[in-house]
Amino acid sequence: MALILDDIVCEYATGTALAAVALDAVSLTLSRGDLVVVLGPTGSGKTTLLRAAAGLLSVSRGRVEIDGLPASGRGSARGAVGLLFQRPESQFFSLSVAEDCAFGPRNLGRTPDEALEDARDALSAVGLDPVTFGPREPWSLSGGEARRAAFAGVLAMHPRYLLLDEPTAGLDAEGRRSVCEAIESARAGAGVLVVTHDAEMFLDSADRVLVLRAGRPVFDGDVPALLEALPRLSEAGDVDPPEVPRALMLARERGLLAPGTLTLDIDRAAALIAEGLSSGGARS
Numbered sequence: 661m662a663l664i665l666d667d668i669v670c671e672y673a674t675g676t677a678l679a680a681v682a683l684d685a686v687s688l689t690l691s692r693g694d695l696v697v698v699l700g701p702t703g704s705g706k707t708t709l710l711r712a713a714a715g716l717l718s719v720s721r722g723r724v725e726i727d728g729l730p731a732s733g734r735g736s737a738r739g740a741v742g743l744l745f746q747r748p749e750s751q752f753f754s755l756s757v758a759e760d761c762a763f764g765p766r767n768l769g770r771t772p773d774e775a776l777e778d779a780r781d782a783l784s785a786v787g788l789d790p791v792t793f794g795p796r797e798p799w800s801l802s803g804g805e806a807r808r809a810a811f812a813g814v815l816a817m818h819p820r821y822l823l824l825d826e827p828t829a830g831l832d833a834e835g836r837r838s839v840c841e842a843i844e845s846a847r848a849g850a851g852v853l854v855v856t857h858d859a860e861m862f863l864d865s866a867d868r869v870l871v872l873r874a875g876r877p878v879f880d881g882d883v884p885a886l887l888e889a890l891p892r893l894s895e896a897g898d899v900d901p902p903e904v905p906r907a908l909m910l911a912r913e914r915g916l917l918a919p920g921t922l923t924l925d926i927d928r929a930a931a932l933i934a935e936g937l938s939s940g941g942a943r944s
């Protein structure tokens with residue numbers, strides 16, 4: 661049981677002078693419980709990948725399959741996938757936040773009361789008090805609140821696969837933490853695919869990382885392998901390194917550390933730098 665993208669190619673404006681390949685030969689398997697992180701610069705195809713995985717965009721080559729069923733069309737796996745859009749405001753269409761979050765579960769057959777309960781639970785899960793925020797008009801929310809409310813609307817449907825486009829963009833530290841906690845608890849019953857520029861927040865718990873450049877995979881592996889490849893990916897402009905490995909890379913460049921494994925752990929990084937200082941650096 662998994663969401664599978666097998667060697668997919670996606671093209672926009674096919675057959676016109678503006679035709680452009682946005683994804684080329686991308687494969688990915690997302691199983692329940694997995695956290696897969698997708699990184700890459702602007703325009704590299706990350707949103708396109710999520711849209712293809714959600715069955716919102718047809719692929720011109722390859723296969724998209726959800727638990728053995730096609731991602732779109734007749735016989736597709738209805739309700740299996742929840743997609744959080746990059747621009748959350750494009751996701752609202754009800755008069756109140758609670759109704760908006762309850763729409764998905766109602767559509768999937770829950771009674772109105774059950775759907776409202778799902779909505780309340782989901783709002784709490786993303787750190788929005790349902791009593792305060794439930795009755796609010798969605799367009800009256802601040803940017804960070806709107807992003808969290810849109811995420812609650814996706815969580816309320818209990819999808820088996822969560823596809824999240826920049827879930828922490830524009831959030832403060834507390835908002836980022838709430839979203840990450842909600843993702844961690846959702847992961848007990850769902851596979852999570854996160855597109856992000858906030859690598860810092862997700863790499864600690866990621867099972868796998870895919871890095872795209874101009875629609876093509878330039879890295880696909882686990883976090884230790886990503887840390888090893890980080891200097892190369894950073895130099896090519898494919899990944900903005902998180903602060904801790906960035907500090908270690910700078911320390912290396914200044915001859916303070918011998919080439920070796922980078923880490924995300926700040927205590928380990930501090931210990932490595934202290935060792936480097938006390939031994940007079942890698943060149944001594």
Ligand SMILES: Nc1ncnc2c1ncn2[C@@H]1O[C@H](COP(=O)(O)OP(=O)(O)OP(=O)(O)O)[C@@H](O)[C@H]1O
Nearest residue numbers: 672673680682700701702703704705706707708709
């Ligand atoms: N509807 C469309 N028609 C034509 N080209 C498109 C369309 N949508 C996206 N593209 C192009 O496809 C490429 C990939 O876009 P995509 O939105 O997947 O990038 P992204 O990695 O999500 O970028 P960002 O980090 O800025 O969100 C870009 O060059 C974009 O201009």
Ligand SMILES: [Mg+2]
Nearest residue numbers: 706707708746
């Ligand atoms: Mg995008």
